[in-house]
Amino acid sequence: xxxxxxxxxxxxxxxxxxxxxxxxxxxxxxxxxxxxxxxxxxxxxxxxxxxxxxxxxxxxxxxxxxxxxxxxxxxxxxxxxxxxxxxxxxxxx
Numbered sequence: 001x002x003x004x005x006x007x008x009x010x011x012x013x014x015x016x017x018x019x020x021x022x023x024x025x026x027x028x029x030x031x032x033x034x035x036x037x038x039x040x041x042x043x044x045x046x047x048x049x050x051x052x053x054x055x056x057x058x059x060x061x062x063x064x065x066x067x068x069x070x071x072x073x074x075x076x077x078x079x080x081x082x083x084x085x086x087x088x089x090x091x092x093x
Contacts (some may be wrong), residue, residue, distance in 0.1 A: 003031045 008027045012019040019027065066072045079087035 003028050003035065007031070 005021075005024045005028055008019060008024045008031065011027075011031075012024075076082070076087065079089065081088040
């Protein structure tokens, strides 16, 4: 897969970055090397490899008691809306 300067410009636009022609050439080389490496990795057979070192508890929400109710109320006022008793924030891209 060949990465073109047009691809780099599109990626920069999506990332809301300004990229000069000189930077585009550098990123083009880096992205080509990255995709080449990913292609090499995809050729490795990992069917017999057991998945390890997965921290399932990191994705569990814990309900912990709030110790400073006044501070919690002040923080909640900073957000415009709540959803499922959580502060709702704008989507970040």
